[in-house]
Amino acid sequence: MAEKSLANQRVVVKVGSSLVTKGGQGVDMESIRAWAAQIAELTSQGCEVVLVSSGAIAEGMKRLKWAKRPKEIHELQAAAAVGQMGLVHAYEIGFAEHGLVCAQVLLTHADLADRERYLNARSTLYSLLGHKVVPIINENDTVVTDEIRFGDNDTLGALVTNLVEADTLVILTDQVGLYDSDPRKNPDAKFIHEETAGNPILEKMAGGAGSSVGTGGMITKILAAKRAARSGAATVIASGHEPNVLVRLMKGESVGTYLKAPLGRLAARKQWMADHLKLKGSLLLDAGAAEALRKKKGSLLPIGVTGCQGNFQRGDVVACLSPEGDEVARGLVNYSALEVRKIAKQPTSAIESILGYLDEPELIHRDNMVVLA
Numbered sequence: 001m002a003e004k005s006l007a008n009q010r011v012v013v014k015v016g017s018s019l020v021t022k023g024g025q026g027v028d029m030e031s032i033r034a035w036a037a038q039i040a041e042l043t044s045q046g047c048e049v050v051l052v053s054s055g056a057i058a059e060g061m062k063r064l065k066w067a068k069r070p071k072e073i074h075e076l077q078a079a080a081a082v083g084q085m086g087l088v089h090a091y092e093i094g095f096a097e098h099g100l101v102c103a104q105v106l107l108t109h110a111d112l113a114d115r116e117r118y119l120n121a122r123s124t125l126y127s128l129l130g131h132k133v134v135p136i137i138n139e140n141d142t143v144v145t146d147e148i149r150f151g152d153n154d155t156l157g158a159l160v161t162n163l164v165e166a167d168t169l170v171i172l173t174d175q176v177g178l179y180d181s182d183p184r185k186n187p188d189a190k191f192i193h194e195e196t197a198g199n200p201i202l203e204k205m206a207g208g209a210g211s212s213v214g215t216g217g218m219i220t221k222i223l224a225a226k227r228a229a230r231s232g233a234a235t236v237i238a239s240g241h242e243p244n245v246l247v248r249l250m251k252g253e254s255v256g257t258y259l260k261a262p263l264g265r266l267a268a269r270k271q272w273m274a275d276h277l278k279l280k281g282s283l284l285l286d287a288g289a290a291e292a293l294r295k296k297k298g299s300l301l302p303i304g305v306t307g308c309q310g311n312f313q314r315g316d317v318v319a320c321l322s323p324e325g326d327e328v329a330r331g332l333v334n335y336s337a338l339e340v341r342k343i344a345k346q347p348t349s350a351i352e353s354i355l356g357y358l359d360e361p362e363l364i365h366r367d368n369m370v371v372l373a
C-alpha cells in the first residue's frame with residue numbers, strides 16, 4: 001500500500017504520557033532509545049520527523065515523589081516544569097546515540113491561533129528540519145491550563161501537523177490502535193483497521209483515558225485525526241510498544257489504525273483558505289511574477305511586486321493581482337503593507353538594508369500560497 005508508506009514524508013509523531021513514562025514510573029529510556037533509532041532510520045531515508053512528546057507532568061510527579069496526581073492546576077504546572085527537564089535530557093541522550101541533534105520547542109494553542117506567531121513557529125520548525133534537527137514539542141504547560149485539564153497533546157500534534165503541512169500524523173499510545181469501544185472495558189471490542197478521518201461514527205467508538213497517567217483517551221486522538229485531515233494529512237494510531245513501528249510504517253506495512261484524509265493536501269489547503277481566511281489586501285504583480293506564479297514556479301519575491309492595496313499585517317491573507325487585475329493566487333504574506341510599500345520592486349538582497357531586518361526572503365512562500373488560475 002504505497003500511499004500509506006511514510007517513506008520520504010514529513011511526519012509528526014506524537015507519544016503519550018503513559019508510554020513515555022512507563023505508566024508513570026519515570027522516563028522510559030529504553031523506549032526513547034528505540035524511537036530515536038527508528039527516527040534516525042526514517043531521517044536517513046529522507047523523512048522529516050517532528051516529535052510531539054507528553055510526559056512532563058508524569059515525570060515531574062515522579063521526581064517530586066508525588067504518589068497522587070494533584071488536582072490544583074498550578075501544582076500540575078509545577079510538576080510539568082520539573083518533568084520537562086527529564087524529558088529533554090532523555091531525548092538528547094537517545095538522539096545523540098544516533099548522531100541526531102534535537103531541539104526543545106514549547107508551544108501553546110494560542111501561539112498557533114495568532115497568525116504572526118504561527119508563521120514564526122513554522123519558520124523555526126522548517127529551519128530546524130532544514131538543519132536535520134528533530135524538533136521535540138510539548139505544551140508550554142507553565143502558561144496554559146486547559147491543555148493540562150484536557151490532555152490536549154493529541155490536538156497539539158494535529159495543529160503541528162497542519163503547521164508544518166505534514167503528510168502523516170502518527171499517534172503512538174498504549175493500545176494497538178482504535179477499537180469500536182474501549183478494550184479495557186469491553187474484551188469483545190473489535191479492532192478498526194482503516195476508516196476515514198472525520199467520520200462521525202469514530203467519535204461514538206472512542207472513550208476517555210484508560211490509565212491514570214494518560215489524560216485525553218481515544219476521543220482526543222479521533223478529533224486530532226479529523227483536524228489533521230484539514231490539511232490533507234492521514235493519521236495512524238498505533239502502539240508505541242510495537243517493535244520497530246515507525247520503520248514498519250515507513251515500509252508501507254499496515255500497523256495500527258489508519259485514518260485516511262478525505263481530501264488531498266492541495267485541495268484541503270484551498271478549502272481551508274477559502275473557509276477560514278478573509279482577504280486583507282492585495283499585492284500588485286508585474287507580468288513576469290504573475291506568469292511565474294501561474295506556472296507554479298517558486299515563491300513570490302518583492303522584485304515582482306509593484307505595489308499593494310489595503311492595510312494588511314504580516315500573516316494576513318492577500319490576493320496576488322496580475323497587471324490586468326486578475327487574481328492569480330492568494331496566500332499568507334510575510335510583511336505588512338507598510339513594509340511592502342518600501343521593499344516593492346527590490347531584490348531580496350536589499351530587504352535587510354531597507355527595513356533593517358529580514359523576516360523572510362520571500363513575500364509569500366510557495367507553501368503558504370494557493371494558485372487560483
Ligand SMILES: Nc1ncnc2c1ncn2[C@@H]1O[C@H](COP(=O)(O)OP(=O)(O)O)[C@@H](O)[C@H]1O
Nearest residue numbers: 016017173179181182207210214215216217218
Ligand atoms: N475505542 C477505543 N479504542 C482504544 N482505546 C480506547 C478506546 N476508548 C478509550 N480508549 C482508551 O484510551 C487510552 C489511550 O489514551 P490515553 O490514556 O490518553 O493515552 P496517551 O497517554 O497515549 O495519550 C487507552 O489505553 C484506552 O483505554
Ligand SMILES: N[C@@H](CCC(=O)OP(=O)(O)O)C(=O)O
Nearest residue numbers: 017054055056057151153215
Ligand atoms: N503537556 C502535558 C501533556 C498532557 C497530555 O496531553 O498527555 P497525553 O494524554 O498523555 O498525551 C505533559 O507533558 O505532561
